[in-house]
Amino acid sequence: MRLRIHRGTREIGGTCIELESEGARILLDLGLPLTASDLASTPLPNVDGLSTVSASLLGIVLSHGHRDHWGLVPKVNPAVPLIMGKATESIIRAAADFVPDAVALNARHYLEHRKPIQIGPFTVTPRLVDHSGFDAYAMEITSGGKRVFYSGDLRAHGRKRKLFGALISDPPRNIDLMLMEGSSLGRLSDDETFPSEEDLEETFVTRFEQTEGIALVACSAQNIDRVVTIYRAAKRAGRSLIIDAYAAEVLKATGRDSIPQPAPGWSNLAVYIPQRQRVQLKMKGIAALVDGYRGFRIWSEQLAERASRSVMLFRGWMMKDLDRANALAGARVIWSQWEGYLTEGAGATLKSECMDRGIAFESIHTSGHASPADLKRLAEAIAPNRLIPIHTFERERFPSLFKNVSLIDDGEWIEI
Structure with missing residues (x-):
């Protein structure tokens, strides 16, 4: 060989x-x-x-x-x-x-x-x-x-x-x-170690408790470990986790009932479909998949009222939806991905926008x-x-x- x-x-x-x-x-x-x-x-x-x-x-x-x-x-x-x-x-x-x-x-x-x-x-x-x-x-x-x-x-x-x-x-x-x-x-x-997901969970709990408004966590929905960490921390902090259709479908695709997802038995979880995603689903002819989220949906007009009790899996382009819904008062953005992505592209744009708006921004991540x-x-x-x-x-x-x-x-x- x-x-x-x-x-x-x-x-x-x-x-x-x-x-x-x-x-x-x-x-x-x-x-x-x-x-x-x-x-x-x-x-x-x-x-x-x-x-x-x-x-x-x-x-x-x-x-x-x-x-x-x-x-x-x-x-x-x-x-x-x-x-x-x-x-x-x-x-x-x-x-x-x-x-x-x-x-x-x-x-x-x-x-x-x-x-x-x-x-x-x-x-x-x-x-x-x-x-x-x-x-x-x-x-x-x-x-x-x-x-x-x-x-x-x-x-x-x-x-x-x-x-x-x-x-x-x-x-x-x-x-x-x-x-x-x-x-x-x-x-x-050589002698350093990375923080564990359990370490991150403790940090997230503290940050969620310190946040007046909605806590927005920018992480990959395909990082299932991290989603579990965020869900657990949100629940401990007395908040619900809000995900979009992309995250919902990825979580369902794991085939594991032990993973948070819009399914019976999972409390403290809601699904919000941003405007851009609604258009995308309709154009692809798959808008019917949102029917599977019955009982979990949250709507734009509910975001502001629920902001102080919510954590959202977030990407920068969702800021427009939250802005229109007046749901950004007291918000905090937490970057939970490789920090190299913040040097250019969408990550750099998001960080700059948070600074311009006076939205707290920090990184909580592990390798x-x-x-x-x-x-x-x-x-x-x-x-x-x-x-x-x-x-x-x-x-x-x-x-x-x-x-x-x-x-x-x-x-x-x-x-x-």
Whole structure:
């Protein structure tokens, strides 16, 4: 077996790994680079069978639903089989009606925790991991007596941290080559740790109690852990969580009754459909989906009266609705995403608008990726014969932190 990383040896995002054995090939992830301006102008990596037919390309295995791991799939020949988690497929499909350039993907096979899948000469064994992306997997790939372990994206401080503990207490054995993400290197010193989702919950409770008006939290609806954190904090602070149709559909798509959603048994939750979204749903011919929110709907004329008792999952363009509803008195905006998004684009515009309006603005967030200390625990537990950095801007730091490190370049074939 041999492999090459098409993107990821020197950057975060755009991940794509090609494995070859006995004349057959599979890809692990096919992401849109974070630096890409748009999908149309971003070329596919140089892999036979992505845009033309190649019988040797047996499939693309997607580790999770973040676009830097699947975003180039819409450009691929639809005959190429896709393999992903079932909830990943459902969430991507739910988001497709709301997110620009998004599409629904159809899986040929589903990843399930510790259930091996045979793809030609490759045996892929997924391991469910803790990550800000729901239904995320690390993978062990075996073929020809060789073993590769791909970490995907993972962490140890989320609401599913027990999965990380289970991985290091019962790791895959006899790994010849490990591909390990290093997103946190350069963002965090070696002895620092990220706050947990429980830490964030406590901070959110305090901020919600201190806020006179509506608390607006700008976070991704697909960060299910964070939505759960915000819901729990809102309930503890005596507030209801307001979501839009996009968030409602994503939460339903998890297929988990334990996740907050507009369904029986979930109090302290309401659904508000902003004007822009109402127009969008009508244009797409799917306005009827709001019928499923009966008993949970909140209307514009109710926003001001309920503001001091509400938390809203929020995006900057919703400000117009809240302004028209006179619901911004005493409001606070909390940014709960990567702070890099505040330097330009919609994030920078939102921060500037809050400053102009005198609306309190702050960031409450934690990473979706493992700290350096947790990465060291992972590498020591798996003890691979060879460790290759991926999904990192700081590959030069790997040799000082981990054993048996090899630095390779994008496009370079590696024999295992």
